Amino acid sequence: MAGLRERTRRAVQAELAAVALELFTERGFDDVTVDDIARAAGVSKRSFFRYFPAKEDAVFDGVRLMGDDIAEQITGRPAGEPAWECLHAVLREWVARIDAGSRAALRVIESTPALRARFQQKREEARGRIAEALAERTGLDAFAVDLLTSAAATAIDCATREWLRTGGAEDERLKLVDTAFDRLRPTCAGS
Amino acid sequence: MAGLRERTRRAVQAELAAVALELFTERGFDDVTVDDIARAAGVSKRSFFRYFPAKEDAVFDGVRLMGDDIAEQITGRPAGEPAWECLHAVLREWVARIDAGSRAALRVIESTPALRARFQQKREEARGRIAEALAERTGLDAFAVDLLTSAAATAIDCATREWLRTGGAEDERLKLVDTAFDRLRPTCAGS
């Protein structure tokens, strides 16, 4: 079972992330020091760094770990499904499930260049894992799954940006994702 | 004409960037302090930051400013050319012209996560400017040029990764770029 140790650790970590997110939302990422967060949560600055390797990671704690989650769903899709439809279906559902907690974190990330950069980087790692899962499922070569997963990521990005440009109505979002996936479908192999 | 002031400034900046690149290549980005660079170039740490806003920027100085350069070439393409072919032609040529100086800088960037993240970010800004130029030239809407330029960036990325995976022979590179552009061509609008 989950020992007390592990549970309290999780609780403190979540508390720190929550406090941090609140302060970041209020004053902006750069205008909040680690000391501020630690004091507000009732621990020392030193302890903060025992829960998060860096200040930035307190923000990413609130965002779903996309990689393994999605890779797992990929492997669970119906056998005959073409790769592009598979990615479309899984990612479409993933977009549909962005909870309110993640929303606040994403807003902070969006408004801080340094965080945006790191976020992209983490997403790129996730894409790598997804590409692996897709390769295993479909038997396509590395180049093909790279093209497919990269195109899928691009589709989500473009859809999101267009969504923001056009106001951001909730029911428009999935339609834009569908449109982007439709227009960006890679040709030839495994389509 | 270019005053003496401006010229010496440029010279010192280039010298700092060169010294920095050398040290980074030798010992890795993280194992070189700004003090090291400054001393090696014969200036104070404070002066280093008068030439570069951050340590990272000493690396990016060696890489061509892609944005405006490419955007300019976009606007100079033959009038009737479809958007995708236009991007393909301009970026193909850009890939072909990566000089040896940039090569060293790119290697340092590639081997340092923090630099990779910032590099992606700068490239995203460049993509924005290119998208603007493309919109002006073709009259396409923001969503369409976003899809096109993002897909083009994806094509370059995938081609580069495949190129690295398969050994990195110089004459293979452009062929992979062509293949990636071929497979990732967005459908419908302005193709």
Added chain:
DNA sequence: GCCATACATGTCACTCGATGCCATAAGCGT
């Protein structure tokens, strides 16, 4: 050539993120 001005540089001091070390307190299994 002389002088006032703008600009470049160096030094010092400081903030903040991040890490190592050590002493201490709290939990854990036996």
Added chain:
DNA sequence: ACGCTTATGGCATCGAGTGACATGTATGGC
């Protein structure tokens, strides 16, 4: 209750980055 692991706080330190101040040096007007 006894050792053992683990969490914590405090302290010192490093490195990136910034602000303030003083000094030197090129520039432009006379």
